[in-house]
Amino acid sequence: MIRARENHIALRAGALSVLVHGLLLALFLFSVNWKSTPPMSVAEVELWDSLPVTPPVRQPEPVPQPPKPLPEPPKPEPPKPEPKPEPEPEPKAEIQMKQEKPKPKVEKPIEKPVEKPKEVPKPDPAIKAKELEKKKQEELKKLQQALLAEDSKAEQHSNIKQEGVVGVKNSQANAGEIAKYTSLISRKIQQNVNKELCGSGSPELQFAINLMPTGEVIGVPKLIKGSGIAACDAAVERAILQSQPLPVPQNSELFSQFRDLKLNFRPNDGN
Amino acid sequence: MTILRTLVSIFVLLMPLAGKAELNIEIVGGAATQIPIAIVPFSQPTNVPALAQQDSIASIIGADLRRSGMFRVLETRGVANQPHDIAEVKYAEWAAIQAQGLTVGSIESLPGNRLKVSFRLLDVLKQNQLAGLEYTITPAQLRTTAHKIADVIYQKMTGEMGVFATRIAYISKANKRYSLQVADADGYNPQTVVSSNEPIISPSWSPDGTKLAYVSFEKKKPVIYVQSLVSGQRYVLANFKGNNSAPSWSPDGKKLAIVLTYGANSQIYTINADGTGLQSLTKSSTIDTEPVWSSDAVSIYFTSDRGGSPQIYRVASSGGDAKRVTFEGSYIVSPRLSADGKSLAYIRQDQGKFRVAIQDIATGQVQILSDTSQDEAPSFAPNGRMILYATTINGKGTLAAVSADGRVKQRLSESGGDVREPAWGPAAN
Amino acid sequence: MNKRLLMSALMAMVLAACSSKAVKDTPAPAVEDKSPSTQSAPAAATDSAATSGASQSDMSVNPLKDPNNILSKRSVYFDFDKDEVKAEYRPLVDAHAKYLLANGNAKVVLQGNTDERGSREYNLSLGQRRAVAVKKVMNLAGVQDKQIETVSFGEEKVTGVNDKDRRVDVVYDGE
Numbered sequence: 001m002i003r004a005r006e007n008h009i010a011l012r013a014g015a016l017s018v019l020v021h022g023l024l025l026a027l028f029l030f031s032v033n034w035k036s037t038p039p040m041s042v043a044e045v046e047l048w049d050s051l052p053v054t055p056p057v058r059q060p061e062p063v064p065q066p067p068k069p070l071p072e073p074p075k076p077e078p079p080k081p082e083p084k085p086e087p088e089p090e091p092k093a094e095i096q097m098k099q100e101k102p103k104p105k106v107e108k109p110i111e112k113p114v115e116k117p118k119e120v121p122k123p124d125p126a127i128k129a130k131e132l133e134k135k136k137q138e139e140l141k142k143l144q145q146a147l148l149a150e151d152s153k154a155e156q157h158s159n160i161k162q163e164g165v166v167g168v169k170n171s172q173a174n175a176g177e178i179a180k181y182t183s184l185i186s187r188k189i190q191q192n193v194n195k196e197l198c199g200s201g202s203p204e205l206q207f208a209i210n211l212m213p214t215g216e217v218i219g220v221p222k223l224i225k226g227s228g229i230a231a232c233d234a235a236v237e238r239a240i241l242q243s244q245p246l247p248v249p250q251n252s253e254l255f256s257q258f259r260d261l262k263l264n265f266r267p268n269d270g271n
Numbered sequence: 272m273t274i275l276r277t278l279v280s281i282f283v284l285l286m287p288l289a290g291k292a293e294l295n296i297e298i299v300g301g302a303a304t305q306i307p308i309a310i311v312p313f314s315q316p317t318n319v320p321a322l323a324q325q326d327s328i329a330s331i332i333g334a335d336l337r338r339s340g341m342f343r344v345l346e347t348r349g350v351a352n353q354p355h356d357i358a359e360v361k362y363a364e365w366a367a368i369q370a371q372g373l374t375v376g377s378i379e380s381l382p383g384n385r386l387k388v389s390f391r392l393l394d395v396l397k398q399n400q401l402a403g404l405e406y407t408i409t410p411a412q413l414r415t416t417a418h419k420i421a422d423v424i425y426q427k428m429t430g431e432m433g434v435f436a437t438r439i440a441y442i443s444k445a446n447k448r449y450s451l452q453v454a455d456a457d458g459y460n461p462q463t464v465v466s467s468n469e470p471i472i473s474p475s476w477s478p479d480g481t482k483l484a485y486v487s488f489e490k491k492k493p494v495i496y497v498q499s500l501v502s503g504q505r506y507v508l509a510n511f512k513g514n515n516s517a518p519s520w521s522p523d524g525k526k527l528a529i530v531l532t533y534g535a536n537s538q539i540y541t542i543n544a545d546g547t548g549l550q551s552l553t554k555s556s557t558i559d560t561e562p563v564w565s566s567d568a569v570s571i572y573f574t575s576d577r578g579g580s581p582q583i584y585r586v587a588s589s590g591g592d593a594k595r596v597t598f599e600g601s602y603i604v605s606p607r608l609s610a611d612g613k614s615l616a617y618i619r620q621d622q623g624k625f626r627v628a629i630q631d632i633a634t635g636q637v638q639i640l641s642d643t644s645q646d647e648a649p650s651f652a653p654n655g656r657m658i659l660y661a662t663t664i665n666g667k668g669t670l671a672a673v674s675a676d677g678r679v680k681q682r683l684s685e686s687g688g689d690v691r692e693p694a695w696g697p698a699a700n
Numbered sequence: 701m702n703k704r705l706l707m708s709a710l711m712a713m714v715l716a717a718c719s720s721k722a723v724k725d726t727p728a729p730a731v732e733d734k735s736p737s738t739q740s741a742p743a744a745a746t747d748s749a750a751t752s753g754a755s756q757s758d759m760s761v762n763p764l765k766d767p768n769n770i771l772s773k774r775s776v777y778f779d780f781d782k783d784e785v786k787a788e789y790r791p792l793v794d795a796h797a798k799y800l801l802a803n804g805n806a807k808v809v810l811q812g813n814t815d816e817r818g819s820r821e822y823n824l825s826l827g828q829r830r831a832v833a834v835k836k837v838m839n840l841a842g843v844q845d846k847q848i849e850t851v852s853f854g855e856e857k858v859t860g861v862n863d864k865d866r867r868v869d870v871v872y873d874g875e
Contacts, residue, residue, distance in 0.1 A: 258294060
């Protein structure tokens with residue numbers, strides 16, 4: 001150990017190092033996801049192949065039986081009116097009358113059990129989550145190493161300092177950028193919201209989403225607050241997903257603001 | 272000092288990341304009005320003539336969904352890969368054309384001239400299945416099956432009951448002959464229930480969809496008949512002195528409300544479905560007519576001019592004082608109630624034009640729905656979303672439909688005679 | 701009420717006297733004159749009845765068919781959504797009432813009609829009320845209900861000419 005009085009600077013350096021590590025640890029505990037790779041350029045194209053989404057169902061599921069098959073009540077017969085039994089010129093009706101046959105045969109299928117093949121990908125979200133966890137851990141480690149290295153270099157100290165100063169000056173510009181992308185995202189999703197499915201009241205919904213720097217949604221949107229109308233919730237969720245890739249800033253620092261979003265909907269308001 | 276500054280700088284740099292609150296984004300309103308859906312033509316056997324002679328199942332489903340106004344049915348021909356089952360689906364291709372829903376299916380031959388129809392409804396964005404069903408049918412049942420599939424799709428995506436597999440009744444007048452007809456909700460497959468040289472009016476479906484009550488002038492005066500759509504048999508429900516008209520079934524199908532004149536003015540009665548047990552409901556010296564039951568059977572709404580001009584009133588089905596419910600408009604007739612009991616539709620005269628209007632029963636708010644001008648006989652779809660009615664276009668009686676919010680408007684084209692007096696049948700049980 | 705009856709009876713007698721006089725004056729030409737007048741009468745099936753009536757008795761030009769007689773006019777017209785018998789039609793209704801009083805075996809059916817605007821059921825009721833309104837005028841004149849029947853066709857017989865469609869037709873049994 002270093003004796004406190006002997007090496008003032010060393011002590012301070014040590015304290016600083018501990019402080020920085022502590023800060024970082026705290027930050028990572030509150031889940032800051034950094035990608036050390038530079039963000040890709042965001043093209044307005046569906047990059048479905050790169051998305052860690054559920055793969056299409058591979059195996060041919062047994063096709064389910066309908067809950068009630070089609071026993072049709074026999075087609076109505078056009079009767080002759082009592083007082084005037086003229087032969088009506090209704091050949092069409094006569095022909096269609098003769099569909100009584102299916103009745104006896106149709107009785108059988110009713111017994112078949114009802115089975116809908118639920119899509120397979122139930123385990124997949126879990127796998128996906130694990131993959132994400134892994135990534136997070138890796139980033140964390142990388143970052144910690146990078147920062148540890150920075151600690152010991154004076155040059156990098158001044159770099160950081162410069163960036164910090166610049167950060168203060170640009171905070172207003174950042175706010176402007178954030179507002180711009182917020183508006184872009186809001187408008188793009190709004191275009192796809194189908195409020196016809198949301199009844200006549202004033203429902204409010206809230207979804208939470210996680211974005212990749214490409215603007216794609218990670219996994220599925222999470223419903224925090226529903227409208228009370230299932231079709232409305234589903235429609236809004238579809239609107240979010242259909243709006244991919246969402247417009248997000250390319251700058252990684254700004255993008256970090258958009259990584260986790262809360263989307264608040266009032267589909268029947270406005271207009 | 273350097274270290275202090277460094278510290279501060281780091282703080283500043285990291286501050287936006289430290290304890291960062293999630294960004295909240297507000298999205299108000301919604302511009303989309305239709306659900307984009309793709310319906311891939313079903314695969315089908317080529318050696319079944321009955322299939323070749325009919326519209327394809329995908330086209331019937333597409334026409335149904337399109338007609339509802341709730342869907343935008345996308346063109347699928349441009350997509351190279353045409354799947355017929357879930358394993359063949361490449362979701363990216365369908366997402367690329369902005370589809371949210373995708374229907375794939377197949378028709379296979381079975382022995383005994385039967386067919387197996389299978390389909391799946393898929394969520395393109397979440398890449399999962401919303402519905403999958405299989406039917407065993409005869410070729411003659413293809414249209415009905417297509418309508419049932421359209422119902423499933425409609426229900427899964429809108430949350431509302433579909434009505435594509437329902438039927439409508441109406442009267443067609445051609446060459447001085449009147450026919451009461453029943454057709455599919457899309458107008459196909461009309462069949463004559465009864466026809467006559469004298470007018471037929473006011474068809475009314477029994478709640479179970481097996482009978483129609485109607486008014487016929489074949490005895491040179493208006494008489495109410497009840498006819499079974501299953502057997503074709505009919506009987507006279509009411510032929511009292513004077514006029515017998517405006518039959519309306521109670522929700523349990525055991526009674527009807529009717530209008531008699533006994534040679535004096537029109538008044539409302541109830542009568543058992545077998546013609547017994549006539550009971551008086553209204554007693555006034557004016558016109559009381561067009562009774563309709565509420566779905567909970569508690570009330571009967573009707574038209575009355577006891578206030579000087581025709582308006583809509585409500586009375587308890589067990590009898591009592593009637594209460595006026597319409598206050599906007601000087602001439603209002605033909606009350607109809609939605610199945611959920613929340614809306615009242617009627618015909619209202621405005622500056623000489625007779626239009627379909629809808630009133631919110633709770634709030635009293637009124638909206639004029641139709642843009643045609645000689646409207647009569649509104650009839651709610653069983654899901655309350657569309658209102659079918661009769662109008663005159665270019666001098667010819669035509670059926671039209673308007674959505675309960677006025678957004679979707681349709682004309683039902685009909686070759687042949689003047690069409691009038693539509694009645695939308697109940698949902699299939 | 702009695703005075704009215706008396707007056708009506710008197711007038712009926714005068715009418716009868718007049719009509720018989722006419723026939724006495726021109727027996728032979730009466731037949732020829734009748735043909736064009738019967739053809740111009742509203743109901744088609746009455747031709748044989750009228751001519752046979754004429755040949756049967758040398759007594760009466762059927763006043764119901766005589767175009768010079770108010771009784772050949774059979775329609776009372778109404779305003780939109782109204783069933784009041786307007787003053788201008790009172791003489792017509794009264795004339796038919798008197799005829800009925802004079803001819804106890806005669807029966808009429810009052811057929812109510814409306815134009816095509818509005819609902820068929822409401823118009824069925826409105827047509828009925830118009831018929832009843834005419835009946836009441838006849839009742840006031842002393843005619844009993846056993847000689848009058850009311851029916852309504854609502855808008856079912858519209859011609860499309862609104863003003864002409866809003867009417868009650870007086871149709872005698874046998875026509």
